[in-house]
Amino acid sequence: MEIYLKSVAALNDETRVLLLRFLDHYGETCVCDMQASLDMIQSRLSRHLKILKDAGFLRVERKGTWAYYSIRSPLDRFRNEALQEIRYLDIELPPLKKLSETEGCKI
Amino acid sequence: MEIYLKSVAALNDETRVLLLRFLDHYGETCVCDMQASLDMIQSRLSRHLKILKDAGFLRVERKGTWAYYSIRSPLDRFRNEALQEIRYLDIELPPLKKLSETEGCKI
DNA sequence: TCTAAATATCAACATATCTTGATTTAATTA
DNA sequence: TAATTAAATCAAGATATGTTGATATTTAGA
Secondary structure, eight states: OHHHHHHHHHHSOHHHHHHHHHHHHHOSEEHHHHHHHHTOOHHHHHHHHHHHHHTTSEEEEEETTEEEEEEOSSOOHHHHHHHHHHHTSOOOOOOOOOGGGTTOOOO | OHHHHHHHHHHSOHHHHHHHHHHHHHOSEEHHHHHHHHTOOHHHHHHHHHHHHHTTSEEEEEETTEEEEEEOSSOOHHHHHHHHHHHTSOOOOOOOOOGGGTTOOOO
16 A cells, blocks of 8 residues: 555645656756746755655755756656656646756755 | 546545455445445545546446446556556455345445 | 435535745755 | 755645535435
8 A cells, every 4th residue: 555655645746746747858957956947945845856756756866965856767657657647738847947057056 | 737636636545545446346336335345434435436436437327326336447548557556455355245236225 | 295215415623735934954165 | 163055854824635424415116
């Protein structure tokens, strides 16, 4: 029950669906760039990323103070099917702001 | 967004997972037999069946005062994968009590 | 049409989840 | 080690969802 319900619960939120879509589209991104691109409060973003990670959808790699999130690969059948479903949704993605590469984040 | 989020929300509840598992295992069953078999309060059962139906997982057929629910077929890829996932869960199913066929329900 | 049985819906409360701002932790650099 | 930046966690209030008992609806039969 555990894993299944956790992954379904993770999928059951518009913010997290957007995050999955974002990372699926733009690939590995650091938290501060997501924050800038999605105009989302830091604690909120961090919370949802954690939920997605704990549910097996995301992986994190730390590089210094930055944390880079990306979609875990390979995903199992169910999670993959969910991601597929999300690809078909009519969600408008904001442009990616890569602050981290230029002037730094300074949020 | 609508349909996808609705179907995910429907999957995001232990009671509804149990109901899907039950109907997947025993096939078409009337509400009063589910009520007896699962020892579940009527309004609660009715609520969850409605949510599953509205999310595209179940169909209903009325025969007199009885309502027979069953898993809709065919299911789309995502819902089908979810059902598959549910089949692997370690859920103990109660035996099926077919009151409707014998003495009637009289709940 | 009155009654009864099966099911659906409603209202009130309980519980869970999300949002926000504040605080804490971790890593880097002076 | 002190200061700074990025990210994680916490606490409180707001919102959504589930549970229950009561009521309404639907259908069948006397």
